[in-house]
Amino acid sequence: MGIMETRVLPSNTSMVEEGLGLKDWNFFFNGQQRPLCRIMIGWNTNLLEVTILSSGGQWVTCDTSNKDGGQPVRVTFVYGSSTPAERRDLWYYLNYQNSINGSHPWLVTGDFNAIMRVMDRQGGDSNWYSYMEDFPNCVYQSELIQLAANGLHFTWHNRQQGPASILRKLDWTFGNQHLISNWPQAKATFQARIVSDHSPILINLTPRDPYQRIRFKFLNLWADQDGYEEAVRAAWGAEAYGNPFSRLTTKLRVLKGHLSNFHKRNTSHISSRVAQAEKKWQEAQFYLDQHPQDLEAGQRERDTCHQFSALRKAEESFYKQKSRVNWLQLGDRNTSFFHRSILHRRHRNEITSLCRENGEGSALRLVAWIICIRPR
Numbered sequence: 001m002g003i004m005e006t007r008v009l010p011s012n013t014s015m016v017e018e019g020l021g022l023k024d025w026n027f028f029f030n031g032q033q034r035p036l037c038r039i040m041i042g043w044n045t046n047l048l049e050v051t052i053l054s055s056g057g058q059w060v061t062c063d064t065s066n067k068d069g070g071q072p073v074r075v076t077f078v079y080g081s082s083t084p085a086e087r088r089d090l091w092y093y094l095n096y097q098n099s100i101n102g103s104h105p106w107l108v109t110g111d112f113n114a115i116m117r118v119m120d121r122q123g124g125d126s127n128w129y130s131y132m133e134d135f136p137n138c139v140y141q142s143e144l145i146q147l148a149a150n151g152l153h154f155t156w157h158n159r160q161q162g163p164a165s166i167l168r169k170l171d172w173t174f175g176n177q178h179l180i181s182n183w184p185q186a187k188a189t190f191q192a193r194i195v196s197d198h199s200p201i202l203i204n205l206t207p208r209d210p211y212q213r214i215r216f217k218f219l220n221l222w223a224d225q226d227g228y229e230e231a232v233r234a235a236w237g238a239e240a241y242g243n244p245f246s247r248l249t250t251k252l253r254v255l256k257g258h259l260s261n262f263h264k265r266n267t268s269h270i271s272s273r274v275a276q277a278e279k280k281w282q283e284a285q286f287y288l289d290q291h292p293q294d295l296e297a298g299q300r301e302r303d304t305c306h307q308f309s310a311l312r313k314a315e316e317s318f319y320k321q322k323s324r325v326n327w328l329q330l331g332d333r334n335t336s337f338f339h340r341s342i343l344h345r346r347h348r349n350e351i352t353s354l355c356r357e358n359g360e361g362s363a364l365r366l367v368a369w370i371i372c373i374r375p376r
Helices: 010-020 084-100 130-141 177-182 220-224 228-236 244-266 270-290 295-323 335-348
Strands: 002-008 025-029 037-044 048-056 059-066 073-079 106-111 148-151 171-175 187-190 201-204 353-355 361-363 368-373
Touching (some): 010 025, 106 177
Antiparallel strands (some): 048 059
């Protein structure tokens, strides 16, 4: 649980903990850098293990893990400053955290006091100032992906009426590539404002369904592989009976099986194949460097180079097709970009809840994990 803008004096933190009356809970306040504590996090010690990694005036980062097992998650709770100049420290910090959290699932949530787009505000000043680009630029540079969300869009209201009413989306939840890969159905629910002018955030991390069936998809890279035409001819030459439509569906079903086997033999785990081919090419280069007169070594170096280039091209084609990014040309080695695009698109299209005709929502899965609220 994270609470933003607590405005608690460091000398009063013990009294606040006692007043909450939560048995077996531990708390942490970030009151070291400012006169007032701005962020408070709490956790049930019977359920979670939490290790505080860093704390600043606008953030608290910790490692969290369930005591009953499961993969740990690194969480950064954010309360951005109200001034653009001070928020730059937060943007620098998130960029730095991205560089060291490459191998950790990383969740970033809280009140950023900033909007991403023009559509994230209603009422008030309608100008778009240059400093407003800092937040979306930080998200892009930090390679963060916005979690799928439902509930309220505008998470802050100044509680005024008529022309004086101002609505803003200031509260956000992001995850890095590893978080979305491990919890593709992660979702943030922005609830109604009750005790605060900000919306509480309920974050659900639902693990991947191990029994989810993978749909068959034709990959364009197959057409460039040796043996593809032979596999198609073998499947299409299979005997089929019945009316023309029945024979067609039978041949397509047989072709699907042949192509699936072809994929397993030639293009499955394409990134691992690329890494192995690159390693073999490097080894061949070192061997040739030590035996420059060896003709076989020279031929081996050329063969491994061609194999690596072909696999790398196939890998890029694979990720391009899956990400559906058509405005980039092949050959620029954009595999990592395509992979992030796949995760972003897949996560954005994930169906996590259904809505009845009367407007009531029905959650498909609901696992409460973190609550991030800001009281008055």
